[in-house]
Amino acid sequence: MNGLLVLPIAIPLVVATLALLFRRSSVMQRWIGVAGMLVLLVSVAILFRDVYVDGIQVLQLGNWQAPFGITLVADLLSMLMLAISAIMGLIIAVYSIYDIDKERERYGYYPLLHILLMGVNGSFLTGDIFNMYVWFEVMLIASFILLALGNSKNQLQGALKYVIINLFSSLLFLFGVAMLYGMTGTLNMADLAMRLPEVENTGLVTTVAMIFMVSFGVKAAIFPLFFWLPASYHTPPVAISAVFGGLLTKVGVYALIRVFTLLFTQDIGYTHTILLWVAGFTMVTGVLGAASHFEFRKILSFHIVSQIGYMIMGLAFNTALGLMGAIFYVLHNILAKSNLFLISGIAQRLTGTFELKQMGGLYKHYPILATLFLISAFALAGFPPLSGFWAKLSLVKAGLSIEAYVITAVAILVGLLTLFSMTKIWMTAFWAAVPEIGVPDHFGKMPLFGAGNLYIMVVPVMVVAGLIILVGFYAQPLLEVCLDAAEQLLNPSVYIEAVLGPQ
Amino acid sequence: MNSLILHTATRLMIGIIVLFSLFLFFRGHDEPGGGFIGGLVGAGAFTLYAIAFGSEATRAILRIDPITLIALGLVSLVISGIIPMFTFEPFLTGKWLFLELGESEFKLSTPLIFDIGVYLCVLGFILAVIFSLEEVK
Amino acid sequence: METILPILAGAIFASGVYLLLRQSVILTIIGIILISNAVNLALFSLGRITTENPPLIASGSVIPELPFANPLPQALILTAIVIGFGLLAFALALAYRSYKELGTVDQDTMLKDAEDTSSAIVTDSENNEKRNA
Numbered sequence: 079m080n081g082l083l084v085l086p087i088a089i090p091l092v093v094a095t096l097a098l099l100f101r102r103s104s105v106m107q108r109w110i111g112v113a114g115m116l117v118l119l120v121s122v123a124i125l126f127r128d129v130y131v132d133g134i135q136v137l138q139l140g141n142w143q144a145p146f147g148i149t150l151v152a153d154l155l156s157m158l159m160l161a162i163s164a165i166m167g168l169i170i171a172v173y174s175i176y177d178i179d180k181e182r183e184r185y186g187y188y189p190l191l192h193i194l195l196m197g198v199n200g201s202f203l204t205g206d207i208f209n210m211y212v213w214f215e216v217m218l219i220a221s222f223i224l225l226a227l228g229n230s231k232n233q234l235q236g237a238l239k240y241v242i243i244n245l246f247s248s249l250l251f252l253f254g255v256a257m258l259y260g261m262t263g264t265l266n267m268a269d270l271a272m273r274l275p276e277v278e279n280t281g282l283v284t285t286v287a288m289i290f291m292v293s294f295g296v297k298a299a300i301f302p303l304f305f306w307l308p309a310s311y312h313t314p315p316v317a318i319s320a321v322f323g324g325l326l327t328k329v330g331v332y333a334l335i336r337v338f339t340l341l342f343t344q345d346i347g348y349t350h351t352i353l354l355w356v357a358g359f360t361m362v363t364g365v366l367g368a369a370s371h372f373e374f375r376k377i378l379s380f381h382i383v384s385q386i387g388y389m390i391m392g393l394a395f396n397t398a399l400g401l402m403g404a405i406f407y408v409l410h411n412i413l414a415k416s417n418l419f420l421i422s423g424i425a426q427r428l429t430g431t432f433e434l435k436q437m438g439g440l441y442k443h444y445p446i447l448a449t450l451f452l453i454s455a456f457a458l459a460g461f462p463p464l465s466g467f468w469a470k471l472s473l474v475k476a477g478l479s480i481e482a483y484v485i486t487a488v489a490i491l492v493g494l495l496t497l498f499s500m501t502k503i504w505m506t507a508f509w510a511a512v513p514e515i516g517v518p519d520h521f522g523k524m525p526l527f528g529a530g531n532l533y534i535m536v537v538p539v540m541v542v543a544g545l546i547i548l549v550g551f552y553a554q555p556l557l558e559v560c561l562d563a564a565e566q567l568l569n570p571s572v573y574i575e576a577v578l579g580p581q
Numbered sequence: 582m583n584s585l586i587l588h589t590a591t592r593l594m595i596g597i598i599v600l601f602s603l604f605l606f607f608r609g610h611d612e613p614g615g616g617f618i619g620g621l622v623g624a625g626a627f628t629l630y631a632i633a634f635g636s637e638a639t640r641a642i643l644r645i646d647p648i649t650l651i652a653l654g655l656v657s658l659v660i661s662g663i664i665p666m667f668t669f670e671p672f673l674t675g676k677w678l679f680l681e682l683g684e685s686e687f688k689l690s691t692p693l694i695f696d697i698g699v700y701l702c703v704l705g706f707i708l709a710v711i712f713s714l715e716e717v718k
Numbered sequence: 719m720e721t722i723l724p725i726l727a728g729a730i731f732a733s734g735v736y737l738l739l740r741q742s743v744i745l746t747i748i749g750i751i752l753i754s755n756a757v758n759l760a761l762f763s764l765g766r767i768t769t770e771n772p773p774l775i776a777s778g779s780v781i782p783e784l785p786f787a788n789p790l791p792q793a794l795i796l797t798a799i800v801i802g803f804g805l806l807a808f809a810l811a812l813a814y815r816s817y818k819e820l821g822t823v824d825q826d827t828m829l830k831d832a833e834d835t836s837s838a839i840v841t842d843s844e845n846n847e848k849r850n851a
Contacts (some may be wrong), residue, residue, distance in 0.1 A: 084662075084672035092659055098652040140673040141665075186648075208794055215801045222808055226815070234816045238743065241809055245750050246738070248805075252798055253757045259791070260764030617800075710807055717814075 080128060083137035083150045085121040086160055086199040089114060094192035104183040108175050111188045115168040118195070122157070122164040129157045130559070134566070134576035136205070144205070144577050145266035151205035151577055154563035155405060159202045159332055162412050165545070166324050167195050169538040170317055173420055176534040177317040182227050190227075194220035194321065201329050205577055208255050208265045210333065211248070214297070218244055221326060224318050225310065236310030243306045247296035254289040257282070268577035271340050271570050280344060287342035287349050291334070298330025300390055301359035304383045308367060311382070312375035312432070316423030319375060323382050324416030328408050331389045335404065338393060339567040346396060353394035358485050361387030361492040368499045374422040374432040374507070377499055378415065381458065384492060385411050388473055391485060395476050401564035403473035406557060410457065410465040410549065417454040417542040421447065424526075424535050425507060430518040434503060439512030443522040447536070448508045453543045455500035457550070460493045465549040468557065582632055591633040598626035606700055616696035620703025627704075628711050636715040639708075647712060650705030658698035661691040723763035730756035743813045743823045750809065754802045758795050765791025 093114030100106040129135050129152050137150040152160075170191070178187050197217025204210050222244075226237040259265055261282065262273040277283055292303065299307040311322055334353075342349055364384025368377045389411070392404025422432065424447060429437045441448040457464035460471075470493055477486030512521070527533045549556060566572055575581060602623035609615025631639040640646075665674035673695075680687040730752050737749030765788055773782045773789040817823050 079671065081666055081669065081671060088659065088662065088672065091655065095652050095655040095659065098648065098655070101648065137671055139671055140675065141671050208797075212797065212801070215805070219805060219808065222805075222812075226812055229815060229819065231819055234812070234819055237812060238816055241812060242738075242746055242750065245805060245809065246753070249750070249753050249757050253760060255794075256757065256761035256764045259761070259794075260766075706804075710811075714811070 080125075080135040080137055080152075082121065082125055082128070083135055083152055083203065084139070086118065086125070086164070086203060087150075087196055089118045089121060090192040090196035090199065093117075094189040094196065097188040097192065098186070101184070101186060101189070104180060107183060107188040108171075111171045111174070111191065112168070114192060115164070115171045119164040119168055122160050125152060126157045126161055129154060134573060136576050145264050145269035148209050149205035149266060149268075149577055150203045151268075151573065152203060153566050153573060153576075154559060155332070155335065155567060156202045158405060158409060158559065158563060159328070160199055162409050163195065163198050163202070163325055166321070166412060166416055167191075169416070169420075169542055170321050173320070173423075173535055173538045174317045176531060177315055177423060179315075182315070185227055187224070187227065190220045190224050191321070194224065198325055198329055202332060205267050206265055207258060207267055207270065211251055211255055214248060214251065214329075214333075217326070217329065218248065221322065225314050225322075227318075228314070230313075233313045236313035239306045240310040243296060247293045247303075250289055250293040250296075254286050254293060257286045257289065261286070266577065267336075267340055268574040271574055272578075272581075274341055275344060283342070284345050284348060287338075287345070288352075290337050290342070291349065291352070294330045294333045294337070295356070296330075297327065298334060298386055298390075299327050299383050300356050300386055301363050301383075304360070304364070304386075307383060308376055308379040311379040312373065316375075316419055316426065320416040320419035320423075323378065323419050324412045327382055327386060328389075328412060331386060331393075331404075331408060334390065335393050335401070335567065339396075339401070340570050340573065343570075350394045350396050353390055354482070354485060357387045357391035357394055358488050359387075360384065360390060361488060365492045365495040365499070369495065369502075372434045372506075374425065374434060374437075374503065375419065377434075377503065378418050378422065381496065381499065382415060384496065385415065385458070387492070388470070388489060391489060392473050392476065395480060395482065396568075397476055397480060398561060398564045398568055399472065399476035399479060401567055402557065402561045403469065403476050405560045405563055406472060407469040409556070409560075410469045410546075413542055413546050413549070414454050414457040414466060417539055417546070418451070418458065420535070420539045420542070421451050421454060424532070424539065427532065427535070428518075428521055428524065429507075430521075431516070434506040436513055436516050437507040438510040439522070441508040442512070444526060446526055450536075450539050450543050451504070451508065453546055455504065457546045459497040459500055461497075463550045465546050465553070467550065468553040472557065584633075587633045591629055595626050595630055598629070599623055602626065606696065609696060610692060616699030617703055620700040621707070623700070623704050624707035624711075627708055631711055631715060636712045640712065643708070647705040647709035650701050651709065652705075654698045654701030654703075654705060656698070657694050657701065661694035661698065664691050664694075719767050720763070723759060723767065727756045727759040727763065730759065741824050741826065743816065743825055746825070747806070747809050747813055751802075751806060754798075754806075758798055758802075761795055761798065762791055765794075 093110060096114075097107045097110050100110065125135070135152045138144055139148045139150060142148070174187070174191070194217055197213050197215075197220060200213035200216065201210055204213060222237065222241050225240055226233060255265070258270060261277050261279075262270055264270055264273060274283055296303045307327070311319055338349065338353070361384050364380050364382070364387060368380035368384065371377050371380065385407070389404045389407050392400040392402075392407060394400070425437065425440060426432050428440065428444065431437060453464065457466040460466040460469070470489070473489060474486050477483070477489065524532060526536050602619045605614040605622055606616060606619030607614075609619070627639055627643060630642065662673045665676050666672060668676075674691075676691045678689040680689060734749045734752035734756060737745045737752060740746060740749070768787060770785045770787045771783045773786040775782050813823070
């Protein structure tokens, strides 16, 4: 029993409430937002220590004992995800100070951002499958509004696609939950893990597993369910794109990892083979989609899809090494991907556009920005010694160790194609000459630091780039934690015992 | 809406409906009722007023912005959750205080605070939706 | 009841999917409403339908009178209904805003021409520059 476990959910709720009460003052809202994220980060750090030292932590909400009440469970995977979401939350809260306009602040940007984070943290912590549905909805409703806030034409178009497909996938999720309840009479995930192997109708269990795969697959944007993502993620302001691109799809990946290691392990030969095929197609289609586009954020959106493929691949291997690679990949990808989105925002501020063909000369006038882009882009493509290299290396190693040569070859090839897209951005936006028409007057004159306050956007990007380098050079400790997390996942009895007590 | 019957009836009804919503609210927990249904009925009263006299007049008699109502509701939800944490019990554990007032017994509890929060949130949410739909032209 | 409810849920789900595939955004949203009701109905019937005592504890006793009905599916459905209510209110408002902004409810014409993405953001940055000036 660890009472602190509620903090990652309660703090964003309190902060959102405060921001709502002070909604007339945008200065207050900004400071509350940043301070709230700091407090959240500290509380997650304390919890991380508890979980790392003392093992899985459990809290029975309202003192209703499992499996009857709602249980919060923090294992190493949850804590790693919570830690990265708290770090990104802080980065985004600072970045938003400059990026988000007064209109959006007045209509509740900050409260929504914190409610979104509450939903994300709740999904990571909950040990109850219906409660996970509720947290998904909390997260979704906040993301719907963030996406549509501002009411511009293409935002509404993007929001419509996003809302309808996500509503449908949530209903599928709920239907899956209903089936599980009908079969086993319980909703607690640890209890489900014990009872599912006893269900006689194994075909039905596999059917439910597929319902969950489709539902979470829509949220994680895997092949062939990803089409909504590139159609909507490039429409809102950059800070929102970065949260969505960094965190939201990864919640889907987390849910997939959780249910396919804890609940649906009866028919691995069937479900995990499908996952492996899906992973391969996701990687390839995503990266090819990115190659065909010339809008900064659309390229990044397609890369989200392609990177999800790597994570699913690690999950489909179902070995400690594969899961370690998948978890490490999630962490690395949240850093690198969000950072690229944030950089695209700075580039847009300077050049006035997201269209690569109308950009140019960023390297000549802003070498620091160019360096930051190179660090993140090379990390994404998997260059040594940056974080992406270790992520890809561990996945490739995992693939070779179980002799899955084809998918490993695909993964390496997709890494090369990722590099191609990144080079495309580098060549046109950074290296090419400044275009003759359509460049705003302040281009080249507006400094990154000093007048114009652009440093509010640049400093968070530098921090994330620093983290990427740090993870790259000191990968070993983090890899070890990821391996511990993977071993916990492959040995569900520890999880079950922590929740339900010794069996 | 410009109808004399509706205007007169609304003025008479609104107090009764609000009273009924409070009745439903306090009846809750042991018997059917509670914050959610109470809040819905309360919102119904103000919605009726908004139909009869327009949203501006309704804002005037409500005196408090619906969004602030939601925020206050969330505050009391959080308070009801935090109270048991002072005695090192998990978040949201129900704590009860029984007061003997002459003949009758009066129960104060954290679920009551939670229910007040639900009432305010539901009332605020529905009114915010109704007002913004009414004010969009 | 055990046989009627699943068939009903299936029929509603099928009608919902049919509406989901129609051209008009409004019909799509109505389709989502139908599917959400079908799922709630499925959740209800998967929780086993029986004729038993209400799960209320009479004063003086500790457990309800046996055999009592399972209250959990109803609690779950209530939660799902409330969430669905909020989401649908939002979806309808969004469809209305889109209709006002784009002038049509036909999905093909509505969702086309989303290519020019830079203009909206640029005006935002202009706002910002004014603010920071």
